[in-house]
Amino acid sequence: MLTDPADPTRALIELSDLDGEHELVRGYGVPLKETVVWAREYLCRPHPDLGRKGPVCPYAQTSLDRGVFYLAVQPGTPDGDAVAEALDGYRDWFRALVSPPGTSAQYRTILVLFPDLPEAEAARTIDAAQRLLKPRYVREGLMVGEFYPGPPPKAGLWNPDFLPLGSPVPMLVIRHMVxxxxxxxxxxxxxxxxxxxxxxxxxxxxxxxxxxxxxxxxxxxxxxx
Structure with missing residues (x-):
């Protein structure tokens, strides 16, 4: 588990931590493990409605394999402004992280989970935060993606009838622009x-x-x- 040098209360959970005893893992082990299963079984695999060959996310498998797939948990039920404020700290930390030798930065990602958000509020909260965050992230060469049960009403790039951003847990995902x-x-x-x-x-x-x-x-x- 990694601790943010700028804020010791902020942690990144690695896959090897999921069987550990950290309070975040003990308290949120179910949504954390559900997210990893979703990444392996959905993001890393082809989908018949995707509209192209290959996995849903071309980078997820390498991210998982190379140890640059990080999970974070934000407890509570913040509104969109509070979610955006929390993500600013993760953005700064993301930029400071260093990938292992031989691993391109484009595979590094942080999934910030909001597991306490009720499903009825998740869409409004996550969408509001993503709208606030996107311009400042993009200026720095980063992307921030919104995922939640539903799924979000954004069509896929290759099939307008496919909605690819559904996830078992509300989250915002930080990665480099490609x-x-x-x-x-x-x-x-x-x-x-x-x-x-x-x-x-x-x-x-x-x-x-x-x-x-x-x-x-x-x-x-x-x-x-």
């Missing part, structure tokens, strides 16, 4: 600018024309080799 995140950022000028700063000269080949068109519509120029 080139395929274009679809989540294209509508907002500032967020697109952050994307182009990092990937404008090397977008995925399948997205190149769309990236160039979005850049043009927002008044940016991109030069793809």
């Amino acid at each position: 080139a395929t995140d274009f679809a989540f950022l294209r509508e907002d000028r500032e967020q697109l600018a952050a994307y182009l700063e990092r990937f404008g000269d090397r977008p995925p080949a399948a997205l190149r024309a769309e990236v160039e068109e979005a850049a043009r519509l927002h008044g940016f120029t991109v030069r793809v080799p």
Whole structure:
């Protein structure tokens, strides 16, 4: 288990901790283990409605295998503002974490669980926090994703009828921005600018024309080799 040097009350739970005696594991072992099972059996596997080949999340299996899949628990029933405030600390810590040698930073992720949120409140609370957080995360080259039972009403990239963000526990997930995140950022000028700063000269080949068109519509120029 890792402890945040900036705040000793903040902890990251590693997979090896799930059979331990830490108070968070004792108190929240069920949702923590449910989340790991969900990651292994859903994120790491293909889905017939996904609309493409491969697992639901291309990075989850490596994240789990390389030991950079971290879990955190925020007890209580905070509102969206309080959730966003709590996530700011995890964002700063995420940026300070160092991946093991040979493991790209793009596989590192923190899943911040809110297991005490009633299902009836989870959507409103998690969505409100994600809206507050996303602009500041994107500016720093990070993404923050919302997951909860329901699932969230956001369609998949390859099948508009597939809603991929359902999870057994309400959570917000922190990770690095990757080139395929274009679809989540294209509508907002500032967020697109952050994307182009990092990937404008090397977008995925399948997205190149769309990236160039979005850049043009927002008044940016991109030069793809």
